[in-house]
Amino acid sequence: MEKLDAMRLFTRIVEQRSFTLAAQNLGIPRSTVTDAVKQLEARLGVRLLQRTTRHVSPTLDGEAYYRRCLTIIADIDDAEGAFSGARPKGPLRVNAHGTLARHFIIPGLPRFLADYPEIDLYIGEADRLVDLVREGVDCAVRVGELADSDLVARRIAMLEEVTCAAPDYIERFGMPQNLDDLERHRMVGFHSSRSGKLLPLEFTVDGAARKITLPTMLSVNGAENFVAVARLGLGLIQVPRYHVEADFARGTLIPVLSQFPPSPSPVSLLYPQNRQLSPRLRAFSDWLAREFAEREKPVATADRDPLGKQPAGKENSMP
Numbered sequence: 001m002e003k004l005d006a007m008r009l010f011t012r013i014v015e016q017r018s019f020t021l022a023a024q025n026l027g028i029p030r031s032t033v034t035d036a037v038k039q040l041e042a043r044l045g046v047r048l049l050q051r052t053t054r055h056v057s058p059t060l061d062g063e064a065y066y067r068r069c070l071t072i073i074a075d076i077d078d079a080e081g082a083f084s085g086a087r088p089k090g091p092l093r094v095n096a097h098g099t100l101a102r103h104f105i106i107p108g109l110p111r112f113l114a115d116y117p118e119i120d121l122y123i124g125e126a127d128r129l130v131d132l133v134r135e136g137v138d139c140a141v142r143v144g145e146l147a148d149s150d151l152v153a154r155r156i157a158m159l160e161e162v163t164c165a166a167p168d169y170i171e172r173f174g175m176p177q178n179l180d181d182l183e184r185h186r187m188v189g190f191h192s193s194r195s196g197k198l199l200p201l202e203f204t205v206d207g208a209a210r211k212i213t214l215p216t217m218l219s220v221n222g223a224e225n226f227v228a229v230a231r232l233g234l235g236l237i238q239v240p241r242y243h244v245e246a247d248f249a250r251g252t253l254i255p256v257l258s259q260f261p262p263s264p265s266p267v268s269l270l271y272p273q274n275r276q277l278s279p280r281l282r283a284f285s286d287w288l289a290r291e292f293a294e295r296e297k298p299v300a301t302a303d304r305d306p307l308g309k310q311p312a313g314k315e316n317s318m319p
Helices: 003-016 019-026 030-044 060-081 098-115 167-173 179-184 223-231 241-250 279-295
Strands: 049-051 056-058 090-096 119-125 139-143 152-159 161-165 201-205 208-212 237-240 265-271
Touching: 003 019, 003 030, 003 056, 003 060, 019 030, 019 090, 056 060, 090 098, 090 279, 098 119, 098 139, 098 223, 098 241, 098 279, 119 279, 139 279, 152 279, 161 167, 161 201, 161 241, 179 201, 179 208, 223 237, 223 241, 237 241, 265 279
Parallel strands: 090 119, 090 139
Antiparallel strands: 049 056, 139 265, 152 265, 161 237, 201 208
16 A cells, blocks of 8 residues: 555544444545554564454554654645646545435535535434544534534535414414514424524524523424424424515515514535535535535525624534
8 A cells, every 4th residue: 555545544544433434435445554564664674553342542652653654644635635637536524414415405415516526425314413534524514603623624505594373373372463462472492403502582683692591392403393393383483584484475484574684694614624625525625615505595694704703602503
């Protein structure tokens, strides 16, 4: 195995703490991974990895070598990507919530794969926090405010949010005309995937956000269930408009208090720092920003920071 390939393989083993997962991620036999590490350790004359029955971890020498490998690989990827004729290629693992992927990512994939036929794309679906490095994921698409982390974040879109409910719910509780009318209403509770806390409803009044927590009969922590129980008339919800556009067309959900909209939710592409120069990741990031621009209507951005920071106080929204 070439030295550069061995370095890439070694970094993936360290990141995933597993020979088997690294082999699966790279699409090669596990025996090839084992042999490559043995040859690498023999060539360097040091032990790089500690193996147990449960996981693999780097030794002190292995950790130092891992950091050097990251720098070398990033420099090479950057150098190759600087040439206009260089074509992005290789595996690219993306993680996104299913509804978001089906609306914004999947429809444009034929064009993306036609433009970049040498990229081997894998799209994973998850409605949970994902450890990108540990799970071997190159990037993740997330909606809402981001917690502090070592990941690099690129803002790619702002999603319009709406308040809505089922017609049956409105028949029983009435259509609120202002925020004071909400005193006799209830909401479907949603628990943040980041904090685990129940998220309040949020409304924009005279340019400022006002948060209101209503009584709940039911709370969930998944996007699909959130919308599904709202269709049953169990309370008000707030979600990105694209998620319920079809419901509005069918009449299974209707907009509520449109004159006091929630602030829009940012969409970000997250990736580990050591992969920020990957030509295939850069190609996917640029393409994804264009897809969102084509499929999502522009929204008011008065509450956005000019430097692209998240609106203060807004937690995870539902994708």
